[in-house]
Each structure stands twice: as C-alpha cells, then as structure tokens.
Amino acid sequence: MVDREAFYRNVVHSLRNGVIAIWRDGSIAVLNDAAYRILGLDADPGHVGRSFHDVLGRDHDLVDILSLAFTDAELPNRAELRLRSSGKAIGYTLSRILDRAGTVSGAALLFTDLTRVEQLEERERLRDRLAALGEMAAAIAHEVKNPLAGIQVMAGLLKRQLPDSPDAHEILSDIITEAKVANRIVVDVLEFVRPISLEVEPVSLRGVLDDAVATARSHPRAGHTHIVTDCAADLPDLDADQLQLRQVFTNLLINATEALDGAGHVWITASYAAVDGSPEPVEPPEYAGYVTVEVADDGPGVPVDVTDQLFSPFFTTKPSGSGLGLAIVRKIINAHDGRIEVRPRAGGGATFGVRLPVPHHLVEAVRVVDGDRTAGGSHG
Ligand SMILES: Nc1ncnc2c1ncn2[C@@H]1O[C@H](COP(=O)(O)OP(=O)(O)O)[C@@H](O)[C@H]1O
C-alpha cells in the first residue's frame, strides 16, 4: 500500500525551495530543510506547532509577509526581500491554503535564495561598467594627448625666445618634464584599456631583451645602473608579438631602474626547458617547452603585503607613477599564454619571473639550424 501522506511530506522536505506553511491560527505546520538553510536557523522538530511569530521573530519582514495571508490583501507573487538577519536576498511567493470547501485553512510561503543570482548580476554590471569606463578613459586619454604635445612644443619654443633668463628656463624645463609625465600616464592608460590583439611571428628573445635594455639605459634615472644579460645558448625563438614583448621587458627594466634610483644591478637571465618528456606521454604536450626570463635587481624589493596588488591597475608607490606598467605587462603575458610572478631576490631586491611557451615547430627549427652547422663544420 502506497503511503501518500509520507510521499507528500517527502515532496515538501525534498524541495530545494524553502517552504514555510502555517495553520490558520498562526502555528507552524511545515518548515522544510531548505527553509532552515536559507534562513540560517537550526532545524528543530519542536518548531512545528509553535507560533510563527516566535520561531521567525528575528526576521520581522518575513513575519509581516506571512501575516498578510489572512488579511484581504492581494498576496505577493515573485516578490523579493532582503533578510535582516543574514543579509540574504530571497524571492518568494505567498499562497493561501484552501480546503475542499474553499475555506482558508492556512498559508504557505515558497522562497528561494537569490544571493548567488544577485552576485552574478552584480559582477555582470561591474564588467559592463568597466568596459564603459575603459572606453571613456580611452577617449579622454586620446583627447588629452594633443594638448599635452602642444604644451611641450610651445614650452620649447618659449625657451628659445628667452635665451638670457635662466630662471625662466628652469620653469620651462619643469613644465616640459611634467607634461612628459602626464603624457606617459596617458599613453599607459591607452595601452591598458585597449583590447589586446597580437601580431604573432617568430621572435628572437635575445633581440627583444637587447632593445629593452637599450630603452632602460636611456631612462632619465638610469644613472649608474649596471644591467647584465645572460641568455642561454640554446634559446629558441618565440611565437610572439615582438613590440608587445619588448614592452613587457622595458616595463620590468624601467621598474627595476626606478627601484634602484640610479645605483645598483639588474640581472636578466633567459633559459629554455623542454616540457618534461615522460617515457610514454599519454598525449603530446601542447608546447615543446618554456622559456623563463628572470629580471632581478638588488633594490629595496617588494614588501610582502603588497605583492598581491602589484599587478593591479593603478597600484603605484611612486608620486608620479601610473600604476599601469605591471598591469600592462601581465595583460601581454597572459595574451601569450605565459605567466609572471614576483618574489624576493636572495640577497635583497626583487625578482620578476616570466614564463613563455615555445611551440614545437620553433624547437625543431633550432635543431635543424644546429644540424646544418655541424654538417658545414665537418666539411670545412
Ligand atoms: N623592481 C621593483 N622593485 C621594487 N618595487 C617594484 C619593482 N617593480 C615594481 N615595483 C612596485 O610595483 C608598483 C607598480 O609598478 P607599475 O605597475 O610598473 O607602476 P608604476 O611604475 O607606475 O608605479 C611600483 O609603484 C612599485 O611600488
């Protein structure tokens, strides 16, 4: 014999929506597991039969809504409410329970936790807002670039017209310097908000590093910074966007230079490691291996409590920094399927480690070139 009563009970208790049912006299008939969970109450069989005012008392709003059931008011359907007790948002529907004769014998509140939905919506809204913000930033940056260039040019002209006034020269030089700082920030903002697209070609990492070092050496605060580059002999080319990769290492080197403030060392090392070839790989790895570039300096290093923020846009500890250098670096590295991390250097300072993947065909290329060389040598 099928136990219909038990089945109905199980339906109610297994529902993933919260159910609160009360009798006409206000005593609780049902509080299912989901209701306990969403309301953050400890399940207690003793609640059945007690007044809903007592049991749900800490959620006044809920009590008020349930109280509506026996008034003439129109009952809320798919309404929303934020629970004071837990801060959770719930969506609910209130129904009167009628017996066969149509008399109201109780009320049922069916509800569901909307907090997660809300969070997703919030994230969606944030993304939209950031996209809109990015567009606005790009538009403003673009408009500001021209007048800034104008300021620099005109200050230069004025300087030439006032050959005998050292005071004026000093002020004009300051104006030009400040305009350059502002211009760099504008360029960074544009770079950061621009959607990234790569022009990938085989790129010599050594060449990229040499270019970046040259740029860093010409930095106004380079002073007596010693930059030493050490590239492994077997370094394969990378499938990369040459200009953007140069930007990565230029930014890292300029940061190191600025951290050193005119005196110290920067060590750049680059090496290649093949993906570990286990004897019988289940499937061939996507990449043949990885190039690791480390940029280390013996400057003050990065305080442990800010390492997490370093790559966030606009995080800067410099008076006229944009805080976008490392955000751009990370964006470019990510687009190349690479990784970047920062850690303290043994002996003081900071080490930035960049890892970039090398596809199979470029490693093959190194082998062929080496093979040719050996063949040529044996003939000579
Ligand atoms: N080599 C380094 N040594 C110490 N701190 C660093 C180094 N590189 C970056 N930082 C820290 O990270 C911050 C963010 O760098 P970045 O994104 O390039 O912005 P910005 O250079 O404009 O400040 C810097 O302000 C600095 O505090």
Ligand SMILES: [Mg+2]
């Ligand atoms: Mg920087």
